[in-house]
Amino acid sequence: MAKRGRPLPVARKRIKVVILMEVYALVGPSGTGKSHRAMTVAYEQGINTVIDDGLLIQDGRRVAGSSAKAEKTAIKAVKRAIFLDVNQQNEVKAALAKAAPARLLILGTSSRMADRISEALGLPKPTRYFRIEEVASPKEINAAQVSRKTYGMHVIPVPVVEVKADLQGYLMRPIRYLARLQSGQKQGEKTIVQPRFSGAGKLVISNRALAQIIRFLAVGVPGAVAVSRVQAVVVNGNATIRLELTARLNGYLPRVADDIRRLLQDQIALLCGIQAEHIDILIRGCRR
Secondary structure, three states: OOOOOOOOOOOOOOOOOOOOOEEEEEEOOOOOOHHHHHHHHHHHOOOOEEEEOOEEEEOOEEEEEOOHHHOOOHHHHHHHHOOOOHHHHHHHHHHHHHHOOOEEEEEEOOHHHHHHHHHHOOOOOOOEEEEHHHHOOHHHHHHHHHHHHHHOOEEEOOOHHHHOOOOOOOEEEEEEEEEEEOOEEEEEEEEEEEOOOOOOOOOOOOHHHHHHHHHHHHOOOOOEEEEEEEEEEEEOOEEEEEEEEEEEOOOOHHHHHHHHHHHHHHHHHHHHOOEEEEEEEEEEEEEO
16 A cells, blocks of 8 residues: 655656757857847847847847846856756747747857857757957947946846846846948847846935935926925835926926936936836926
8 A cells, every 4th residue: 555645746847849040159258248239249140039148039029038137146147047947948948949030149158158058958059159359349348347347237138128027126227229230220129237146235225315316306407496295115126206396487397397207217227226117297386
């Protein structure tokens, strides 16, 4: 008679998929600007699908995977970037089989890392390795390294909306780009993010301090006279702001409100690392 006990754990199966396509790689040390250059290199080579830091990206949109930037430690981030997790492997393999791109670009810190990613996903080895020095100038590489070392900033080559769910509470700023290609121009959006494993440390800003910053910034906008009330609530790094003020009557009031909104969104992200997602402005009175 069999003894009762805990059921045996079910082993997670690896999906075996043989995918035929041309594979390329863009390689270079961490912080040299690979993700910033990825889409330009891809478009120049007629590639619309990229693998970067655990994400499968096609036409500038995430198709599968989750960002390694969401991990709490650098070691876990590396494991996710090279697809050691079986569930992540299976998800990306299935998505690749469905998308069936003719060409694919893999980003890695070295040719060995690119090879490991190819092997993990059942892909052919890259037929060509682009080095970051081939696609970026020494000045551009140095600027990328300074941003990484000083501010802990990383680039993800997809719009903010594509990774927002993975990176709640992180500093995220969109950056638009225009790639000039032989066939024309290609527009897109990337995301600048500061991961938890960044060495830049942690900053906590109270709602009261944020309200004081908002008040100071708002009265500096032409057309704004005085701020009577500020409410600021931050949840998961995203701020909801309500602002009441007195404006001058010699200006177009909707434009004054728009100027305040744009200034607050830019400066709060820059100064505090907080996304000002929702800003309500109430003009209580006017003066000449």
